[in-house]
Amino acid sequence: MKYETVVGLEVHCQLNTRSKAFCGCSTEFGRPANTNVCPVCLALPGALPVLNRKVVESAVKLGLATGCSIAPHSVLARKNYFYPDLPKGYQISQYEEPICSEGVLHVDTAGGGGKVRLVRIHIEEDAGKSIHDIGEDTFIDVNRCGVPLLEIVSYPDIRSGSDASAYLQKLRQIIKYLGISDGNMEEGSLRCDANVSVRPEGAVEYGTRTEIKNMNSFRNVEKAIEYEARRHVGVLENGGTIVQETRLWDADKQETRSMRGKEFAHDYRYFPDPDLVPIQVDGEMLEQVRGELPEFPEARAGRFVEEFGIPEYDAGVLTGEREVADYFEETVRSCNDAKAASNWVMGEVLRTLKETSVPVGSFRVSPERLGRLIGLIGKGAISTTIAKQVFEKMLDSGEEPELIVDREGLAQVSDTGAIEKVVQGVLDANPAQVEQYRSGKTRVFGFFVGQCMKEMKGKGNPGVVNDILKRKLDA
Secondary structure, eight states: OOEEEEEEEEEEEEOOOSBOSSSSOBOOTTOOTTOSOOTTTTTOTTOOOOOOHHHHHHHHHHHHHTTOEEOSEEOOEEEEOOOTTOTTSEEEEOOSSOSEEEEEEEEEETTEEEEEEEEEEEEEEOOOEEEOSSSSSOEEEOTTTTOEEEEEEEOSOBOSHHHHHHHHHHHHHHHHHHTSOOOOTTTTSEEEEEEEEEEETTOOSOOOOEEEEEEOSHHHHHHHHHHHHHHHHHHHHTTOOOOOEEEEEETTTTEEEEEEEOOOGGGGTOEEOTTSOOEEOOHHHHHHHHHTOOOOHHHHHHHHHHHHOOOHHHHHHHTSSHHHHHHHHHHHHHHSOHHHHHHHIIIIIHHHHHHHTOOGGGOSSOHHHHHHHHHHHHTTSSOHHHHHHHHHHHHHHOOOHHHHHHHTTOOOBOOHHHHHHHHHHHHHHOHHHHHHHHTTOGGGHHHHHHHHHHHTTTOBOHHHHHHHHHHHHTO
């Protein structure tokens, strides 16, 4: 029997607000344990929470970006459960009345373009962290308690691990374009739980699902879902029954293992938080947030193709991240050569960023300076080969490209007299290759160009070198 994999994802996005969801404590990552806390975080008697407006604005931004309905009235609820790193014994979340609902995410999947519907996006706070790898005891760090999250819940519209990865990457791209989170899965800013089931192909009813946790990369999400789907099929094919449970992904062993029985909504005993008033999103706030939305990747890529005349592929790469797209546009403004800017950003810039793991905002070569370097090539002041050397020196020193070219004597040689001498010397030194060229083996022309450029240490004007070589060889 053939089976179809059915997946729904629950994604937690940690917001990049400076303070927590319901108090003024810092959200700074990496602070000493248990220092970002106050009576509100710990729910001490008499401490009352106050909702952070930025959290609401971030939720509305993501809701608008994904086509959700924004509720004018929504309610914060208490989700009750016991866990050592949850000092309050409950988590402030939303249940019956979320702030955003019924959205859609358009995703490029393995089978072509598709869409994944969203059930809801709601506000909640994070719990603390249990630390198990220091000696025999378990330690608790409550710095993360109260850090604001958005939970994005999809319908079970995903049909493979690779499609789940594509959905996550699309969602992360939108979140980063909005500027509401850094979307760093390794640091836990973006966390994903997957609900996986299988059913016979053509069946309408869903199979029993299991929830997978502990996946900290797109690749792990893909592998965990594919493993779990295979496990379900194996159990069913052998006459077994799938148990609804929560399972952990073990990246070292490349397998899932049982963690606990799956909870249901009634287990959490949700009820409206008596200390927090309902959230009201009026028309004024909605329009304010709508006015702050950025130009999203698809629209921006289309504009790049139309405005700058670059290929669709280039536009897709350049708009993958908002910061890279901004860098490219600033470079174009500096050099007024969109295709050259595209080649340099997609080539040298992205390569360097990947090798050094430096964010675009901290990149040592500013777009304005890169534009001026490209301008030097366009004016014939330096060759592309020399420009790459200058680029490396700019990375090291942070200096202006013109200063490096002048100081190190890298300006391109266009003097026809000087180039003629070099060309004639190369031809005199290689009579066999000259004979090959004149007998019809014209591919050897590239050899002569290379020898001339080597003699001139890459500073010869390629156009002039080519013209003189061709004139002398064809004489």
